[in-house]
Amino acid sequence: MNFQIGDIYSGFKLVDKKTVEEVNSLALIFQHEATGAKLLKLENEDDNKVFSISFRTPPHDSTGVAHILEHSVLCGSRKFPSKEPFVELIKGSLNTFLNAMTFADKTMYPVASKNKKDFFNLMDVYLDAVLYPNIYKYPQIFMQEGWHHDLESPEGEITYKGVVYNEMKGAFSSPESILMRKIPESLFPDTTYGVESGGDPDHIPELTYENFINFHKKYYHPSNSYTFLYGDGDTLEELSFIHDNYLKDFKKIDVNSSIAIQKSFGNMVENVVEYPISQNEGEEDKTFLSLNFVVGKATDEELYLAFEILEHLLLETSAAPLKKALIQSGIGKDVFGSFDNSVLQPTLSIIVKNSNEQKKDEFKNLVFTTLKELVDKGIDKKLIQSSLNIKEFYLREADYGGYPKGLIYGIKCMDSWLYDHHPLMHLSYEPQLKKIKERAEKGYFEELINEYLLKSDHSSLLIVKPKKGLAEEKDRNTKEELKAYKEGLSKDELKEILDETEELVKRQNTPDSQENIEKIPLLSIEDISRETEKLPIEVLDEGGIKVLKHDIFTNKIAYVDLYFNTENVPQELIPYIGLLSGVLGKVSTEKHDYEDLSKEVNINTGGIYYSATAYSNSVNVDEFTPMLKVKSKALVSKLGDLFKLLLEEIRSSKFDDSRRIKEILSELKSRMEMTIFDRGHMIAVGRVASYYSAVGAYLERVSGINLYHFVVDLEENFESKKTEIESNLNKLCKLIFNKENVTISVTLEEEDYKEFKKELPILVKGFGDNAFEKASYNFDLKPENEGLMTSGKVQYNAKGYNFKKLGYKYTGTMQVLKTIVSFDYLWNKVRVQGGAYGCFGGFNRNGNMYFVSYRDPHLKNTLNVYDKTFEYIENFTEDERGMTKYIIGTVSDVDSPLTPSMKGDKASANYFSGVKYEDIQREREEILDTKVNDIKKLAPIAKDCMKEQYICVLGNEDRIKEEKDMFNNLIHIFK
Template sequence: MKFKIGDIYHGFKLIEEKNIEELNSVTRIFEHVKSGARLLHIENDDDNKVFSIGFRTPPKNNNGLPHILEHSVLCGSRKFPTKEPFVELIKGSLNTFLNAMTFSDKTIYPLASKNEKDFVNLMDVYLDAVFYPNLYSKPEILMQEGWHYELENKEDKLTYKGVVYNEMKGAFSSPEGSLMRKIQESLFPDTSYGVESGGDPEFIPDLTQEEFTEFHKKYYHPSNSYIFLYGDGNIEEQLQFISEKYLNNFDRIQIDSAIKLQKPFSKMEEVKMDYPISCDDEEEGKTFLSLNFVSGDNISQPEMHLALEILEYLLLESAAAPLKKALVDAEIGKDVFGSFDNSILQPVFSIVVKNSNESEKEKFKEVVFTTLKNLVRDGIDKKLIEACINITEFKLREADLGGFPKGLFYYITSMDSWLYDKDPTMHLEYESYLSKIKAALTTNYFEKLIEKYLINNNHSSMVILNGKKGLAEKKSKVTEEKLEKYKASLSEKQVEEIVKSTKDLKERQMTPDPVEVLETIPLLELSDIEKKVEHLPLKENDEHGVKVLSHNIFTNKIAYINILFDAKKVDVELIPYVTLLSTILGRVSTQNTNYSDLSNEVNIHTGGIHFTTDVYGENENFEKYNPKLVVKSKALISSIPRLFDIIAEIISLTKFDEKKRLKELIQQLKSRYEMKILDRGHMVAAGRITSYFSPASAYIEKTTGISFYKFLNEIEMDFDNKADEIIENLNKVSKIIFNKNNLIISVTGEKDIYTTFAKELPKVISILGDEKLPDAKYDFVLSKDNEGLLTSSDVQYVAKGYNFIKKGYSYSGKMLVLKTIASLDYLWNRVRVQGGAYGGFANIARSGNIVFVSYRDPNVKETLKAYDGICEYIENFEASDREMTKYIIGTISDLDSPLTPSMKGERATAYYIRGITQEQRQKEREEVLSTNADDIKSFKALLSDIIKEDCFCVLGNETKIKDSKEIFTNLVNVFK
């Protein structure tokens, strides 16, 4: 349909319409006349439709009100009064994305679906949730999602519990997260950015029900809303639905939600704080030093938004980054990284050194400013500028966001200006800004940016974060004493009231919603679901004696080429070197090119060359697996010749004997693994436990798990003595792996891409070894170690599981429905809702591994007990046809997650290596679609056998785990 500016469509007045070539889309800005709601529509042929509604929600203090409200509006509403409509939607919709997010100054509720009917259903539930939530009449919602006093018996210790409370305890356990929060606080003392919108656990218990409901009443009104529609949906029907069902119920009002600009500082501020480390750790070398600069604003300088993003990569992220090199050479710390936060009104540019000491702060400042001044005086290497602009441009044009819907990315980007009352398309139209930035190749563009935003910028801070032993225990004791004191001040009647409210909350949590309430949530029919599994193109070819898998998929002239080298010839004691090798390739010099110039060449001529490791377990055979070292690369078709030149040079001519550079990379890798262990503890715990009983997982543990971290720790601590041995082993592993035998290459792209690829392939094949080597023998000792993995974290990650194939069972697609039920019914209620953890998940794999794992969990024994209870739950499982349809749809939604062209090529290759055929995938889908309640009940024996193995591990708080030390076989200090 044709639109006309100024006309009104179902209550929405069209303010602006234009084509945006960068998105190949038409954008329209509407305003709802009656309610004052703003709406941005991006129309194109993308069938992955996106809706979102967001609100400007500036926090006033650290009690986490915006974050807790984000959780709570999704706990029942006027039309959909079920206790957990969000979970019901995950269980039973074809969503491709469904979530809610709290930022420093906004809260958004995005969703996506390819199915039009499903899309409208999801939109209906979300709009009802934000405008008509049940939180006004049900104070238990704040108690559950935010915080409450927990007291089961009057003689027990009084504690705090709540989903967000425990989520933020986990968030505050990450030193990097604590640093970023302190940076904002240091730079914005007079605005809402100076407080924590997510909530500080120390202050979350200050939040009252009255303050909670007042915040919703004030900010969750259409006049303060930012609505977004994207894709190939029927815009007229969507506008009519939103207007008639919701917005027409509201009148426009004035809402003061403006974000204040922070007045610039006259001089740099210095702020210090401590973060907890384990009692067995050393405080020496555990300091973060950061210099931070408020860099303009997001409302008048869209070009700077992009330019400063490029500058941060240029100075601190690229392998050729001069500021990073200067800081590493000065040996101030063991890792250097940067960030440019452009998601707020006044963006922040940060320079961070990790694993340093406070005594180095002046040297840190001196090296940073001296280096920046030298770059301004002498000029930045033009090749480096070209490389950084090129890689940024490649990513912008490629717009490959993995499984993340493009529409959601565009919505979040639009909010970088729209939230502050400016054109929402400002940051989406990047061509003109990019053209101006490209002028930097002949001018001093970036040097002027450095001068203005870094060197001569007093609106800045130095934040020092010191590791402190015993701090976690001290904070825990303070909270404990505060609660003891509070309990002692209560009358017997008040204590009994808390016991009663605890009991009432638990009863509410454990009482299922009535059937008629659950049936208010809209549900598709099984007939709405595609019965056939998606075909992933794959053709097996032979090129120059090498197996090539081609995937003829439209990629807009971008070639995705993955080279998978066989790693199973590497001896067991050298397995960790496979990952170390993958990390340093392309980041050290070759015999022809130093590593800085090599990085520039990669970024100028390609979209990236990355070396990684992967392990492909054979289909339904937990004992057999294929470890690979993978070269992942992408480039425009015209750049394939140069791409292969660079790959061949890295593979055949890398210099492993640059000891200084090698040490730097090992230190950086160790630092990143420390971050991973604290931030993604559920994945670490799940990987650790499966290594107790799965040979493939035992291998993975040595390449990416805690075992690999221990290996890094060992070689980093004694690098000077071990350097020659490390270099020798890297050379040895490199010669074994870079061999054309058992080589597989995956090529994703159009036919002309394959033609160019085949022509240029000999450049790589010719430099590979051809010696036939025997497979190494990996006789891993598998044992039930039941470890307590000790860290300074404030929360736990509790994992339990075993392998069902080892117990004599076979894989079935019906197990995926069991996984949906276990995760979203049983574990959601027992571990999250009742237990207070941020999450609880089940994972069931073709390899036979079943793992239950919790995320940011306050408990240890209680969660293990909850896992044990799943057998009884499944034994008594009952579900109507409607409920089973819901579980099946949710399972299919998981199976049908959207894949980008590159992901399709990688998925098809993985299926090929693992021996999973199209017929087996179709059989799995049919098994999912035919699952009934009796099938689910039939898994009781399997689950009983898994639980009886009593195989578990817990990663988390040292004190909490030691309090339960009697259940563990081993206690391991992770970072020692």
């Protein structure tokens, strides 16, 4: 339709209209006449439609009110009064994205779906949730999602309980998380950015129900809202739906949600923060040093983009001059940067990890000396070109790792829209990019460094240092405070808390009425295609090399992945495969030193990445194919350059630079530590699988805790092991990078394949041609049942086994069971009642199954819940509507949208695992045809797998020691 500026459509006045070529969209900007609500629609041909409603929600304290409200409004509303419509949608919609997000100054509620009917259903539930939530009727929602005093008997111990409370206890267990949360506090002490919008566990219990309600009353109004729509949906129909069902019932009000500007300090301020470590850990080399600078405003579109490029240039590659100077100085063992431009006053942080407090002046001086040298002497032109190229490649590729493009665009719009500027400012990046390119080699980035860093009058030095016993001290203080609080209660006050706890538990244990459940809109099975998407794959032979061709539109980008079978690597060298994947591309080659190599890669490609992985055999549970995967991408026109660089890295990398290898080991160790904190649930799942699964045992050695301890040992004993390291890495390169054991996967359009074929000999002629001889692997599989102890305040509890080893077969029905168990039984028992942030199960084709919890205050209780899962499955009952819901939710997961690169990856993975299209189609039919009895028949699998008693818990040292009898081994992860 030809929309006209100034015209009104279903109460929305069109105020601007613009083609945004960068995102291939027509942008329509509306304002709702009656309420002042803002709305942006990006019209395009993308069938993955996105809706989001956001509110400007600047908190004034660290009680986490914005975060708790984000959780709570999704726990029932006027039209959809079931306790958790959000979970019902996860169970039973075709959503391609469904979540909510709390930022420092805004709260967003985005959904996405390819199905029109489903898309409108999702909009309906979310709009009703934010505008008419049941938080006013049921204080128990606040208690459950936020915090409450938990007391189950008069003589019992009173505790704090709540989902967000435990989530943030987990977040404040990671030193990196503490650092990133304290940076804005150091720079913005007088504005909303100086408080913790997610909630500081020390302050969350200060939030009252009254203040919680008032926050919603103040900010959750259409007059303070920003609605974003994206995709191929009918804009008129969408506007009509929003107006007729919601906005027509509201009038415009004044909402004071303005965000103040923090005045500059003049001088740099210095803050010191402590983080907890275990009693057994040493405090040396565990301090974080961070220099932080305020950089203009997010509404300066050129500066916004330029500093993204500058941060990459200074800190994100092997050639990054500031990173190199800091690493080589020995001030710390890892260096990384952060540019946060999702706030009104963006910040650049320069961070050194594994340092010491006494090095703070040396750190500060070296940063400023290095920056001044860059300004005085000029930045290497090739380095500038490489960072510009990689940023431009990223912008044009628009591959956001499985997240809907529309969602990312919507978030980017908010970076200007929220601050009363044009919402398209950061999507229309071409003019800014052109200016930056034109000025880049004329001192542009040097000027930015000088003005915003060297001459900054708004900066901080933040020191985050370890303290033994801090977690225990806080726990002890909390217990004493609660004990004193309880002792100070009158009989009536004590009874009130007991009654409130009982009322909450009663609400949690009472199923929703069928009437309320049925108010949540649901598709029918007929809305789902019975045909699974056929991922394109053609197996070809190109000069003796096996090529997997995936004919997919990629906008002239070629995704080329090399899969090297590593079965010829001796068992004792398996951990070195994990190390090799972390070293390649970061060391010098015969042709380039590592800095020049990094520049060449970023100038000519979209990146080259290495990973050690393995593919399970879909039939034989004991068989798997280990691989070293080399993932790369480039413009089709640059394939020749890509192949030359690939060959250079895999065939002529030099491992004799001891200093460089030591630096890489330190960085690997640091990054793995971050992963252990951030993805503790997957660490625990991988670890427990290594007890009963050969592929699990292998993956632990190339990417799990085993590899972490291997890297720690090499770093600590580097001088005595450096010759061995060099020798083994050279040996692996000769073993692995050969014609005999390589398969190449290429994802591009058919018309571009000829270019790939033409350039391929450049690559192939450089491969070795050693004979491929399989090694013999013998992993000692047994129930290690480890308690992996950290100073963290929460647990990640995993339990599992391989059901194929017990004689069971994999079926698609198990994926429906996964949905049911994860979002009904485990959700209610572990999250709702137990207070964990999350809990879910998995049933894999190779037979490995597991249950795992995330940021869980409990340990034994959760494992007991897992053991009783079979009883829930045995007694499972559901009507036809309920089964339809679970089936649709399962299909939503199975049909997650894939980028071109991801389609190529998935097709290749299926090929290596022996999974055929017919298998995937049969699984889909089993999913769609699942009945209640099919689910009940799976109860013995859960029962028998849990009876095997394979567990792994990653979490709080004291809590694990309290349950030490459950474990065969207690291990301190960090030293």
